[in-house]
Amino acid sequence: MSLYTLDDLDLATLRGRRVFVRVDFNVPLRNGEVLDTTRLEESLPTLRELHGAGAKVVLASHCGRPAGIPDERYSLRPVAAALAGLVGQDVAFAEDCVGGEAVRAVGRLQEGGLLLLENLRFHVGEKANDRGFADALSVMADVFVGDAFGSAHRAHASVVGVAERLAAKAAGRLMVKEVDSLSRLLGEPERPFVGILGGAKIEGKIDTLENLLPRLDVLLLGGGMANTFLAARGHELKQSLVEPDRVDLAAEILRRAEAQGTRVLLPTDLVVTDSLSEPQLVETVSVDAVVDGRMAVDVGVTTRSSFVAACRGAGTLFWNGPLGVFETPPFHEGTQSVAEGLAQCGGFTVIGGGETVAAVRRAGVAESLSHVSTGGGASLELLAGKTLPGIAVLERPDQGDG
Numbered sequence: 310m311s312l313y314t315l316d317d318l319d320l321a322t323l324r325g326r327r328v329f330v331r332v333d334f335n336v337p338l339r340n341g342e343v344l345d346t347t348r349l350e351e352s353l354p355t356l357r358e359l360h361g362a363g364a365k366v367v368l369a370s371h372c373g374r375p376a377g378i379p380d381e382r383y384s385l386r387p388v389a390a391a392l393a394g395l396v397g398q399d400v401a402f403a404e405d406c407v408g409g410e411a412v413r414a415v416g417r418l419q420e421g422g423l424l425l426l427e428n429l430r431f432h433v434g435e436k437a438n439d440r441g442f443a444d445a446l447s448v449m450a451d452v453f454v455g456d457a458f459g460s461a462h463r464a465h466a467s468v469v470g471v472a473e474r475l476a477a478k479a480a481g482r483l484m485v486k487e488v489d490s491l492s493r494l495l496g497e498p499e500r501p502f503v504g505i506l507g508g509a510k511i512e513g514k515i516d517t518l519e520n521l522l523p524r525l526d527v528l529l530l531g532g533g534m535a536n537t538f539l540a541a542r543g544h545e546l547k548q549s550l551v552e553p554d555r556v557d558l559a560a561e562i563l564r565r566a567e568a569q570g571t572r573v574l575l576p577t578d579l580v581v582t583d584s585l586s587e588p589q590l591v592e593t594v595s596v597d598a599v600v601d602g603r604m605a606v607d608v609g610v611t612t613r614s615s616f617v618a619a620c621r622g623a624g625t626l627f628w629n630g631p632l633g634v635f636e637t638p639p640f641h642e643g644t645q646s647v648a649e650g651l652a653q654c655g656g657f658t659v660i661g662g663g664e665t666v667a668a669v670r671r672a673g674v675a676e677s678l679s680h681v682s683t684g685g686g687a688s689l690e691l692l693a694g695k696t697l698p699g700i701a702v703l704e705r706p707d708q709g710d711g
Contacts, residue, residue: 311705312480312488315358318452324363325420329450330355330481331467331699333457333683334370334388334425343391347666348459351683355456355481356396356423365418367449368392368425369406369467370457377433389425400425407432407445415449435466443470456481458488459662459684461699462691468699480703483683488700490659490680491691499624499657500526505616507532507644507665508630511555516693518562521627528566529574529616531608531632531643538563538575544596549581549605574619578609585637607633608643617650626654629661629689631668641668648672661688 332352337344359366373383389402399422403414406426418424429435434442443466453475455461460468461484472478480488494502504525506514511534522528530538533550540551541560566573578595581603582588593609594600608616620626632647634640648668651658658678660669662685669675682688691697 312485312700312703313705314479314485315355315454315482318477318479320358320362323359323452326364326451327367327415327418327449328359328364328452328454329367329369329446329471329475330359330454331457331460331471332368332370333459334368334385334392335372335459336388338372338382338387341387343387346391346395347670348683349388349392349395351483352456352481353395355454355483358482359454360396360398360421360423363420364452365415365420366423367415367418368400368423369429369446370425371430371435371460371465371467372428373430375428375430377430377436379427379431383428383430385425385428392423392425396423398423403427405431407442412449429465429467436463438464438466438470440470442466443474446471447474450475451477453478454481455479455699455703456483457699458484458682458687460687461684461697462687462695464698469702472702478703480700484700484703486680487682487684487688488691491682491688493657494521494625494627494659494692495524495694498524501623502625503527503529503619503623503627505529505531505620505626505628505632505647506630507534507628507632508663509533509550510552511537511559512552514630514689515558516695517629517689520694521692522562522566522571523569525566525571527572527574527619527623529619531576531612531616531647532630534630535576535608535632536605538573539596542575545599546605547599547601547603549599549603574615576605576608576612577615578611579605580607580609580633580640580643582606582640585634585640591639606637606640613643613646613650616647617653620647620650621653623654623658624656626651626656626658627661627692628659628665629663629685631664635664635668644668645672648674652677661685661692
């Protein structure tokens with residue numbers, strides 16, 4: 310796909326113009342503080358270019374899941390303060406994202422100034438892509454820049470509605486980097502192409518798995534979803550999370566993988582426990598030795614070693630989803646171990662957002678990887694071959710063959 314970019318806008322023409330930038334500042338907040346500034350840092354290349362061009366930069370984002378009404382827990386005011394520290398200049402804040410307060414705040418912007426609007430999802434019109442809400446956002450802008458890849462799979466007012474109303478639009482630097490990196494996996498990836506899929510359930514990853522499977526040389530499966538594949542091979546997982554209605558699908562995927570020569574690595578040993586909340590027993594057993602009253606919560610040491618060995622030789626690698634109950638120590642150790650092993654992979658390595666990003670950052674290898682995506686759901690949908698509304702609205706028209 311070919312997107313309009315900042316280069317198409319001609320930065321020299323942006324001085325004094327109001328540039329509406331849809332960013333993804335959906336960051337974790339606690340007691341009025343930003344706990345992780347990664348998404349803010351990822352926006353800096355775009356913001357610095359627009360600041361340098363003398364644009365009046367209007368930033369818009371959602372945060373959390375407020376129910377279409379103001380909720381102080383999800384206010385973006387702390388984000389404005391955190392961003393100011395990163396960009397080294399004041400970031401103004403508007404108490405609302407539409408209406409008189411927002412319009413006046415935009416009117417006060419100087420050339421090169423930055424303004425962050427309050428949480429878009431404090432209005433029901435955002436998720437509904439309401440025509441009136443999109444109009445209210447658009448009146449504050451001359452140019453649209455889409456840089457929120459993490460929201461690109463949502464047809465929301467700020468993602469598509471504003472872009473549809475403005476003639477001048479472009480993808481920001483982060484959006485371009487995300488699309489280019491993930492698209493490499495769907496083109497002619499360097500071989501062998503290794504995919505790692507984890508997380509609790511197959512649901513939500515089916516389309517991605519089916520689209521990637523014909524391209525994969527090796528598929529590693531972990532987390533709760535691996536239990537369903539183990540069940541399809543006849544293993545009894547007792548109290549472990551298994552999706553009974555997906556066992557036949559898992560069996561079919563395994564048959565297809567075998568028929569096309571894709572090697573599938575499933576766990577051979579598992580960390581099991583009697584309780585997630587108050588474990589009295591934690592042990593590692595063979596996949597054939599899970600007894601009543603036990604549930605699988607992580608991959609075992611032998612499995613970790615085989616997964617790391619497969620990653621080491623990858624020409625291209627994609628990973629989405631933890632290999633255990635990552636949020637509950639010590640059941641994060643399998644995910645952590647494989648993340649550390651990625652440092653030994655010299656191929657093109659892509660992390661598909663979500664908890665896997667936290668794992669590679671905790672392991673200290675994020676900077677050595679080729680691409681760490683900011684959008685878990687968006688990356689899965691793009692790799693499933695789906696059209697993402699927030700990307701489609703920034704695509705150049707098809708020029709045909711002429």
